Amino acid sequence: QSVLTQPPSVSGAPGQRVTISCTGSSSNIGASDHVHWYQQVPGTAPKLLIYEIINRPSGVPDRFSGSKSGTSASLAITGLQAEDEADYYCQSHDISLNAYVFGSGTKVTVL
Amino acid sequence: EVELVESGGGLVQPGGSLRLSCAVSGFTFSGSWLAWVRQAPGQGLEWLANINQDGSVKNYVASVKGRFTISRDNAKNSLYLQMSSLKSEDTAVYFCTRDRAAGTHDYWGQGTLVTVSS
Numbered sequence: 001q002s003v004l005t006q007p008p009s010v011s012g013a014p015g016q017r018v019t020i021s022c023t024g025s026s027s028n029i030g031a032s033d034h035v036h037w038y039q040q041v042p043g044t045a046p047k048l049l050i051y052e053i054i055n056r057p058s059g060v061p062d063r064f065s066g067s068k069s070g071t072s073a074s075l076a077i078t079g080l081q082a083e084d085e086a087d088y089y090c091q092s093h094d095i096s097l098n099a100y101v102f103g104s105g106t107k108v109t110v111l
Numbered sequence: 112e113v114e115l116v117e118s119g120g121g122l123v124q125p126g127g128s129l130r131l132s133c134a135v136s137g138f139t140f141s142g143s144w145l146a147w148v149r150q151a152p153g154q155g156l157e158w159l160a161n162i163n164q165d166g167s168v169k170n171y172v173a174s175v176k177g178r179f180t181i182s183r184d185n186a187k188n189s190l191y192l193q194m195s196s197l198k199s200e201d202t203a204v205y206f207c208t209r210d211r212a213a214g215t216h217d218y219w220g221q222g223t224l225v226t227v228s229s
Contacts, residue, residue, distance in 0.1 A: 002155060023191040034213040038156070045219035046156065047146075057217065088158055089156050093214055097171045100146075100214040 004103035022090030028069035113137035133207030149203040160174030
């Protein structure tokens with residue numbers, strides 16, 4: 001059972017906007033700016049998508065954006081494309097566990 | 112080009128041991144924190160351990176503490192994970208990663224599958 005909770009799935013039509021929530025606590029997201037997001041196409045390694053809440057690594061389209069409020073973080077995908085169909089994971093550091101933790105993962109389906 | 116190549120996975124019996132290796136090229140190995148992350152079949156990601164640049168600082172998730180040991184050899188640009196007292200729930204694909212800063216895993220290997228079964 002992950003300490004960071006994500007919806008199991010979200011879906012949207014091409015061109016639409018979808019958001020993925022990541023709900024934590026005062027021990028992790030609420031205590032840290034070190035919130036990151038990863039994209040994983042099944043059968044491949046995860047790819048860093050967003051780091052430190054809002055930053056995109058070079059090469060990541062600006063259709064992807066991150067935010068945080070209190071003990072929750074969110075990933076938004078605007079202008080949804082077929083290639084965005086993948087699993088998405090949030091990550092933070094948990095001070096109680098003294099370990100990095102990943103969210104439960106969200107499968108994005110493009111209708 | 113950055114490359115992280117894991118090896119050493121395979122089938123092992125419960126209670127057994129296995130050593131994973133990760134050969135790294137394309138970035139300054141000795142200047143980087145490194146980590147292991149695993150993914151059980153059909154499940155999510157689980158951070159396991161990290162190690163600092165000279166190997167003097169190591170952190171572990173509770174589920175593997177005392178059973179797994181992370182280490183590195185800066186002369187060989189290699190990262191290791193020694194796993195012992197393996198359980199069926201350790202069955203997973205194991206990824207080595209670079210931790211650029213505060214858990215930011217920017218480079219990943221392709222993973223190596225460890226299956227714990229009798």
